[in-house]
Amino acid sequence: MEEFTVIGKRISKVDAVDKATGRALYIQDFKLPGMLYGRILYSKYPHARIIKVDTEKAKALPGVVTILTGEDIPPIRLGVYKDNPPLKSGKVRSCRDEVAAVAALDPEIAKEAIDLIEVTYEALPAIFDPEEALKPEAPLVHEDHKTNVLKMPWNLHYGDVEAARLEAAFNVQERFTTTWVTHCCMGTSGAIADVDNSNNLTVYTNTQIPSLAQKDFQETLKALGVKDRRVRVIKPSIGGGFGSKLDTYAYEHLAILLAWHARRPVKILFEREEEFLATSPRQPTVTYISMGCDREGKLLYRDMSMVLDNGAYTSWGATTPSVMMMPITSLYRVPNVRYTAKCVYTNNTYCQAMRGYGNPQATFAIESAIDMLAEAADIDRVEFRRINSNRPGDVTPQGLRITSCGLPECIDAVSKNLDFGQPREKGIGTGLASLIHVGGGARIYKSDGCGTMIKMDDYGKVDVFTGASDMGQGADTVIAQIVAEELGVKVEDIHVFHQDTDICPWDVGAHASRTTFVAGNSALGAARKIRLRLLAMASKATGVSEDKLVLKDRAFFAEGSPILPLPKLLRSSHFTPKGQMMMADNFYDPENENMGRDFRGNMSATYSFGTHGVRVKVDEATGKVEILDYIAAHDVGRAINPMLLDGQVHGGVLMGVGYALTEQVILENGRNMNPDFRDYKLLTAMDAIHSKPIVIETVDEKGPFGAKGIGEPGCVPTAPAIANAIYDAVGVRIRDLPITPEKVLAAIKKKKGAVSCGIDVFTQKEQPCE
Amino acid sequence: MRLPPFTYNRPQDLDEALELLNAYGKDCKILAGGTDLLVRMKQGLVAPMNLISLKALSELAEIRETATDLKIGAAAKLSDILAYQPVQGRWPGLFESIKAIGAPSIQHFSGTIGGNLCQDNRCQFYNQSRSFRRARQTCNKAGGSTCFAWKGGSDKCHSVCQSDTAPILIAMGAKVVIKSRQETRAIPLEELYSSIGEHPLTLGDNEMLTEILVPVRAPGDGSAFEKLAYRSAIDYAVVSAGAFVQTDGNQMLKASLVIGAVARGPLTIATIEKTLEDRPVGDEQAIDEAAKEAMNAAEAFMANNMTQPVEYRTQMVSVITKRALKLATKRALSNKEVSEAK
Amino acid sequence: MSREIKFILNGNPICIAIEEHWTLLYLLREKLGLTGTKEGCGRGECGACTVLVDGLAINSCLYFAVETDGKNILTIEGLAAEDGSLHPLQKSFIENGGIQCGFCTPGMILSAKALLDENPRPTETDIKQALAGNLCRCTGYVQIIESIEAVVDKRIEDINVVVRETGDSD
Incomplete structure (x- = not known):
């Protein structure tokens, strides 16, 4: 086995000292001289015509500098579908629609001014149920779009599902639903925009996509008539990402527009309530799944269709089916697959990326159905998964090329550690x-x-200048470790810059668990270039051939002994005639493929696998579920930093447990009813689970030192593992997340023969029993 | 989030506090721990011109035991009550109810028992920001004339009392001392609550809760508090129950039960006293009957004032009642003084 | 109304004119520039603003600045020793993965300090209870709890040395 000095070690995060001492600066902590405070007025209605926006009283308030309404701004359209202006005019389509924005001397004046803006609305019939929104008589959210269905068709059919269905010995057919959950970053959203006298723009913002944000902000400048000016994005320490910062939002563009008009820096910082109601949650889904296997338990087909509640506008949430396709076509070997998904406009809040990017919703349906199919086939559920496990060398129907694959080992590890055989x-x-x-x-x-x-x-x-973005997960630390290992120095010798687009190179963003793999390989490539030059120089200086030299611990070693300190060599390179500077750059773009028109394509250079196992206790009188044991086994290629890796798993698992059991954004006719931590049930330290992470190292040939991504997987299979455990415990199958005590109890009662499952308080309709 | 200005008063003794209270009357709020009041001020639900802080009044923070009562000053910190040695052993129900408040530690270092008893009622349509409330008609509690929590609307406010300590203290027969500049009165804690959602307390504008008197433990009695919440901390109850029983080892001599988080005030289930009286200890049927009575009584008050479904909350009244009664009975039986009394 | 208050802030006496309606959090962050104390919700629900008042952990967003008069306040900026050496809890959070995005960290560390000052040998349950008012979205709390246990268990030898030599490093 290779010996590493830095890789594989439990190294402290490079920014941890600043964070432990309160020195780390977040957007909350930034103030620029002359800075104004911006605030946004949101819609009173989920769907209404804006008849009039009267800002006279607000303008008269001392301390108010700028007020903007939808009529005052140039045409700007945000998002992947370009359907979202930062301030709405004519019509509002959801309760979080931005109607006006104010910049004032302090936050209280801005708030008061917002209260003084008088908006006259004419309420319109609204639509909140995505399946209802499909009907021809449903009100249109965007009239000019002619339909509530987004023109983003997600359809694939590989093999022949219908033929396979006829062949199958056992079949299941089910409907699963999931609702909104939100990121709950402890640091709320915020941005400061500053336009200088030459119209160069600087934006301080919480973002996971500095380079793409730069482009979005450039577009807004362009809309203001400014071309060819610089846009600089500065990223403070970020108080949590989880996908929430993968797009640019109205508030960032409003900060720019207000700053442009006021000619002063403008900061918009969300309060917690605003964070809940005006940021974009995970996409709710309605999933229909059928699946079948032969007598031996071999999966023959998987057939899924989904309706996704897009909300009133379109962000990355609408493209989550592209990632859902991966588990749908490729989680376990399944030769015939069909999938179709529709994203539907409603007057609800619009959705975004969140850790797992559709995968948790799809996996909830798939893995719940797998258990049901195993039961139908009378095959042990662990064995059933072993039979169908992916293996190295597989090419899945979608064309995903499975290289390293530790799924069988993950299943075994969970089986061994959870002891399914306990009495x-x-x-x-x-x-x-x-x-x-x-x-x-x-x-x-x-x-x-x-x-x-x-x-x-x-x-x-x-100094390492990376395009990668750290938002707490430890990207900077992992990159520092990779570079330190390659250059034979210590982690504390490395300073990673990732905060500033004026300094750092380009990157597509911190998404898809890609940073360790892609930014890691990029950094490794750059370090390797320097390493080769150093070795050549050292060889020349010492007379020892390059292949006999080892660079480690800040020195060159020959036959186990240090013969030349690295700093000495470096200095000589500067203080020698025709000297050289030790700099290198590297752009790494993995050998993965865009999906084709048929959605086939090897979208990732390698794939991560994992299996979670859980033991629960169900209180049959209250329906409350308690987690007793939790095992999370992941194939990560190689653990660059086992401590940070465990942190990703523990954090992902508890987020997954919240998704499974307690968390939901409650929208009543499009209005958020629980915009605080009292009623949004984010789990507390007292609910913490001592999950046991198990690391399977398959050392991927393409990964930096063999590593694969692990940012998202922790929260992907949690909900179905828990749902399956609840079924095992009390024999009820919950198909609707979150699995709240009332749902469990209703299902238990129904199973025992009780008739009524009660009236749903919000719909005032009879609740369907499980 | 900054607050609108007010005048802050920090009286040095109780007389001064009562004097101030008398002078300010309506336009004033008492500040104890602030964990309830400040949140409501930040949401714009109250905007008092004057605050009277109790922080300097050490006389209101005292906890001591007398021959008849455990006397707790209204401004005693929750953490201090938990730390007061006799409480856990002798008043386990009280101990449990305090533990269940907010987050142990943080809220307990600020929160006071008086504050917990005098907290305002809550409702998912009321305890929201100004902008949330502005999108609807003004509800009864906010001075308007509708109720969103009651199906079909109501001319009454159907908010819910979320005090965790009130149910168990009432069940144990606690009294409270209420003072104004003019008079001092001691009333059963139950009478502190008006069962009017708009104004849940019977305190006069110039009155203040100063002390809680919990009867000392008698032979063969036991108390228990049960709370069902979705999370283990920072959570209001879905349903809570305080139960107090007295046995002679074989039969129930006395029982009282108060349900929290279901009605406009702590809901005393008076009928169960008769139901359980003279029934054998451990009589499951008796407990079932009591639970059913509790559920029926609670059902009449259930409103859509929390995010959890009304149906579920109603069902849980029965479950939580049974658990509280059983635990209280178990404690009564293990109450050593029972054997001594025999 | 404006008034003058005196208190000890991170070991140093301070005398400052404040408005009565300011919260302690506002005073610390906006007037004294101590931005290590964070505002996560402003409603006492997340604990990011936790500071110690006379050794007790409180939510500074629900605490009036005026009430700090005569009190001893410790914020995260005052936790390390004067020579800059870190408090054992800070070291342990750093070394045991107790920090990810870091936004909850100052509050977490101060809640932990309040606990350990009161109870040097807490159980896991004690620790969980002490942190129950401090929400964290990144870590699932596991490594935070382990960070505190590491201090308790004297697993980290150099931490012990610091404790023995300097005692409480307030």
Whole structure:
């Protein structure tokens, strides 16, 4: 086995000291001289015509500098579908629609001014149920779009599902639903925009996509009539990402527009309530699934269709089916697959990326149905998964090329550690579920690349300028480890810059669990270039041939002994005639493929796998579910930093548990009813689970030192594993997330023969029993 | 989030506080721990011109035991009550109810028992920001004339009392001392609550809760508090129940039960006293009957004032009642003084 | 109304004119520039604004600045020793993965300090209870709890040395 000095070590995060001492600066902490405070007025109605916006009283308030309404701004359209102006005019389509924005001397004045703006609306019939929105008589959310169905068709059919269905010995057919959950970043959203006298723009913002944000902001400048000016994006420490910062939002563009008009820096910082109601949650889904296997339990087909509640506008949430396709076509070996998904406009809040990007919703349906199919076939659920497990060398129907694959090992590890064979107790049950996720980037855009520049100084200190974005997950630390290993220095010799587009190279963003793999490979490539030059120089200086030299611990070693300190060599390169500077750059774009028209294509250079197993206890009187044991086994290629890796898993698992059991954004006729931590049930330390992460190292040949991505997988199979355990414990199958106590209880009662499952408080309709 | 200005008063003794209260009357709020009041101020639900802080009044923070009562000053911190040694052993129901409030530690270092008892009622349509409320008609509690929590509307406010300590303290027969500049009165805690959603307390504008008197433990009695919540901390109850029973080891001599988080005030289930009286200890049927009575009583008050479905909350009244009664009975039986009394 | 208050802030006496309606959080962040104390919700629900008042962990967003008069306040900026050496809890959070995005960290560390000052040998349940008012979205709390346990268990030898030599590094 290779010996590493830095890779595979539990190294502290490079920014942890600043964070532990309160020195790390977040957007909340930034103030620029002369800065104004911006605030947004949101719609009173989920769907209404704007008859009049009267800003006279607000303008008269001392301290108010600028007020903008939808009529005052140039045409700007945000999002992948370009359907979302930062301020609405004519019509509002959801309760979070931005109607006006104010910049004032302090936040309180801005708030008061917002209250003084008088808007006259004419309410319109609204639509909140995506399946209802499909009907011809449903009100149109965007009239000029002619239909509520987004023109983004997601259809694939590989093999012959109907023929396979006829062949199958066992079949299941089910409907699963999921609702909105939100990121709950502890640091709320915020941005500061500053336009200088030459119309160059600087934006301080919480973003996971500095380079793409730069382009979006450029578009807004262009709409203002400014061309060819610089846009600089500065990224403070980010108080949590989880996908929430994969797009640019109205508030960022409003900060720019207000700053442009006021000619002063403008900061917009969300309060917690605003964070809940005006940021974009995970996409709700209605999923129909059927699946069948032969007598031996071999999967023959999987047939899925989905309706996604897009909300009133379109962000990346609408493209989550592209990622759902991966588990749908490729989680376990399944030769015949069909999938169709419709994203539907409603007057609800619009959705976005969130950790897992559709995968948790799809995997909830698939893995719940797998358990049901195993039961129908009377095959042990662990064995059933073993039979169908992916293996190295597989090419899945969608054309995903499985290279390294530790799924069988993950299933075994969970089976061994959870001890499924334990004697049964009443109300206690076990469940498991697996996952596949992109682990080697994901070619969503034409490029999946990331740039790195490295510069070494006289003393062996290294500056790494990366395109990658850290939002707490430890991207900077992992990159520092990779560079330190390659250059034979210590992690503390490395300074990673990732905060500023004026300094850092291009990258498509921190999404798809791609940073360790893509930014890691990019950094590794740049470091390797320097390493080769250093070895050549050292060889020349010492007379020892390059292949006999080892670079480690800040020195060159020959036959086990240090013969030349690295700093000395570096200095000599500067202080020698015709000297050279130790700098290198590298752009790494993985060998993955865009999906074709038939959605085939090897979208990732490699894939991550995992299996979670859980033991739950169900209180049959209250329906409350308690988690007793949790095992999370992941094939990560190689653990660059086992401590940060465990952190990703623990955090992902608890987020998944919240998704499974407690979390939901409650919208009543499009209005958020629980915009605070009291009623949005984010789990607390007292609910923490001592999950046991198990790391399977398959050392992927394409990964940096063999690593694959692990940012998202932790929360992917959690909900189905828990749903399966609840079924095992009390014999009820919950098909609707979150699995709240009332749902479990209703299902238990129904199973025992109770008739009524009660009236749903919001719809005032009879609740369907499970 | 900054607050609108007010005048802050920090009286040095109780007399001064009562004097101020008398002078300000309506236009004033008492500030104890602030964990309820500040949130409501930030949401614009209250905007008092004057605050009277109790922080300097050490006399209101005292906890001591007398021959007849556990006396707790209204401004005693929750953390101090938990730390007061006798509480856990002798008043386990009270101990549990305090533990269940907010987050142990943080809220407990600020929150006070008086504040927990005097907190305002809550409703998912009321405890929201100004902008949320502005999108609807003004509800009864906010001075308007409708109720969103009651199906078909109502001319009454159907908010819910979420005090965790009130149910168990009422069940144990606690009294409270209420003072104004003019008079001092001691009333059963139950009478502190008006069961009027708009104004859930019976306190006069110049009155203040100063002390809670919990009867000392008698031979063969036991208390228990049960709370069902979705999370283990920072969560209001879906349903809570305080139960107090007295047995002679064989039969129930006395029982009282108060349900929290279902009605406009703590809901005393008076009928169960008769139901359980003289029934054998451990009589499951008796407990079932009591639970059913509790559920029926609660059902009449259930409103859509929380995010959890009314149907579920109603069902849980029965479950939580049974658990509280059983635990209280178990404690009564293990109450060592029972054997001594025999 | 404006008034003058005196208190000890991170070991140093301070005298400052404040408005009565300011919260302690506002005073710390906006007037004293101590931005290590974070605002996560403003409603006492997340604990990001936790500071110690006379050793007790409180939500500074629900605490009036005026009430700090005469009190001893510790914020995250005052936790390390004067020579800059970190408090054992800070070291342990750094070394045990207790920090990811870091937004909850100052509050977490201060809640943990309040706990350990009161109870040097807490159980896992004690620790979870002490942190129950501090929400974290990144870590699932596991490595935060482990960070505190590491201090308790004296697993980290150099932390012990610091504790023995300097005692409480307030």
